Amino acid sequence: MPDGVIVDGWASVIAAYSVTTVGLIIYAASLWQRRRRLERKQS
Amino acid sequence: MRGKFQWEHAVLLLALVLLTVGTYIGLAVAPPERHMGDVQRIMYVHVPTAWIAMLSLTVAFVAAIGSLWSGKHKWDAAVVGSTETGVVLTGLLLSQGMIWARATWGVWWDWDVRLTTSLVMFILFAGVLALRASVDSAERRASWSAVAIIVAYADVPLVYFCVRWWRSLHQVQSTPETVDAAMMLPLRINAFGMLFLATWFIVRRARLELAQRQVEETTLPERRSVEEVQHA
Amino acid sequence: MSLASRELPSVAATMAPPRSPADTPAGAISGxxxxxxxxxxxxxxxxxxxxxxxxxGSVALFGAVTLVLFSFVAPPQAGARRMATAGFLVLALLLSSTLSLSESFRKETHHRALTGLLLVPVAPSAIFIAKAFANFFQLVLLAPVLIPVALVLFSVDLTATSGVSYPLLQLLAVWALASAGLAAPGTLYAAMTSDLRGRDVVLPLLFFPLVVPVLLAAVKATALVLSGDAMGQLGSWNLLLLIFAVVHGTLGTVLFGYAVEES
Structure with a gap:
């Protein structure tokens, strides 16, 4: 990669933000799912 | 537990608002960096993730000491909450770092000090979660994961310095040092947003752990006796 | 192995015989x-x-076999082989160490010998230090097997290294420091994983990332001994190995009690 302004920067930016968002949503969903399973076991 | 308002949801709301605003400013308002161009915008999510991941694991370390000290369930719940959140954030940090490396250095992976240390940290603390998953007794699970967290946390500076010396011949990677105010603003907003989001994750996971433990204790008596018979 | 583990309960029972009637009970931490x-x-x-x-002996044989396998996959050029020697040698030590570490507490969980020891009572810190020392000793004893095998397989001539006096002695010093660095945290983790369901997976999973500094520092130091230490860096890598061993030895001594207490 030569020095200077990097081209197609937006693709990387969008990739980084989407990976983060998706990752956090998956973790939140896994917490929710584990809680549901526990509540089902409790009742 | 159900139907009662839990304070952490207010924190979550705050986190989502801050992250939305911070990301909007970072992506749409802030000017592109002079040399990196638009790629530099990854920093607005990358740096907060790094800070809060480190913070979560530090909370895990403190909670581990508290857990060994007092033996209380609450501390163990805090340990598992902050460790899991820290591992998730470190994993995301690694993905962002790889995307950053690809965009700026042309490779997916580079044995840069911070990238390498993050990778080792990720495996270390994920290993603690694996240890937790394979211990049946709740008491043991608490004391063992606390011991493992303390040892792993103490290892991180050693890893950092070792990798730094190891790579001393390697060129120092450029990071934008002159950061003007327009770039600091989204960084700060996102950092607070990430902090509140991590708080929500930690508290939710800790509550889940406490609830699981309660269920375990109410259903355990017959299972425990079976285990003891097998042991003897 | 079977002989030793059968003997252990009786060894444990005669562990701390009161030397004289005035002896204090063995539970006290100091003194x-x-x-x-x-x-x-x-x-x-x-x-x-x-x-x-x-x-x-079989652990040493295992280490030697891994070295043979490494020598198959190493590049054929003599120069490149010599460069790779340090890494392969330390990896052989690391892989062998997981075998001897995981074994070190398995014999204690047989017949619940460790529980017996703690009930006598023996101070957990004393158990840890003795155990760590034994593990360290075992790893050091691998040196006379693994170092010659590596030197032969990778055709390294120790007498030809420049800038390092007494290369064999230096190599042994690095080996001993690396062994201490592996034994200290390894003993603690071996104690925690010894009667676990998936111990064969969990021990390396916890242990390998933890000893990354040992791996890096030992490989660097070994490479410096083998290929000449022009800039005098060997000392600082050895110091790093020593610091690692001291930090984890201290942590293990303090935390071992929590790791083995019966709940």
Missing amino acids: PSWLNNLRAMLAKELLLEWRNLSRL
Whole structure:
């Protein structure tokens, strides 16, 4: 990669933000799912 | 537990608002960096993730000491909450770092000090979660994961310095040092947003752990006796 | 192995015989009774080592076999092979160490010998130090097998290295420091994983990332001994290995009690 302004920067930016968002949503969903399973076991 | 308002949801709301605003400013308002161009915008999510991941694991370390000290369930719940959140954030940090490396250095992976240390940290603390998953007794699970967290946390500076010396011949990677105010603003907003989001994750996971433990204790008596018979 | 583990309960029972009627009970953490504990535990570990030499032999053989495998996959050019020697040698030590570490507490969980020891009571810190020392000793004993095998397989001539005086001695010093760095955290983790469901997976999973500094520093130091230390960096890598061993040795001594307490 030569020095200077990097081209197609937006693709990387969008990739980084989407990976983060998706990752956090998956973790939140896994917490929710584990809680549901526990509540089902409790009742 | 159900139907009662839990304070952490207010924190979550705050986190989502801050992250939305911070990301909007970072992506749409802030000017592109002079040399990196638009790629530099990854920093607005990358740096907060790094800070809060480190913070979560530090909370895990403190909670581990508290857990060994007092033996209380609450501390163990805090340990598992902050460790899991820290591992998730470190994993995301690694993905962002790889995307950053690809965009700026042309490779997916580079044995840069911070990238390498993050990778080792990720495996270390994920290993603690694996240890937790394979211990049946709740008491043991608490004391063992606390011991493992303390040892792993103490290892991180050693890893950092070792990798730094190891790579001393390697060129120092450029990071934008002159950061003007327009770039600091989204960084700060996102950092607070990430902090509140991590708080929500930690508290939710800790509550889940406490609830699981309660269920375990109410259903355990017959299972425990079976285990003891097998042991003897 | 079977002989030793069968003997262990009786060894444990005679562990801390009161030397005189005035002896304090062996539970106290400091003072002469703690030293007595340590001495008795060290004697027990060395006895076990002595009876277990064949086991150590097979671990050494395992290390030698990994070196042979590494030498197959190493590049054929002599120069490149020499460059790779340090890494392969330290990896052979690391892989062998997981075998001897995981074994070190398995014999204690047989017949719940460790529980017996703690009930006698022997101070957990004394058990840890003796155990860590025994593990360290085992790893050091691998050197006379693995180092010559590596030197031969990768055709390294120790007498030809420049800028390092007494290269063999230096190599052994690095080996000993690396062994200490592996034994200290390894003993603690071996204790925690010894009677676990998936211990064969969990121990390396916890242990390997933890000893990354040992791996890096030992490889660098070994490479410096083998290929010449022009800039005098060997000392700082050895210091790093020493710091690692001291930090994890201290942590292990403090935390071992929590790791083995019966709930």
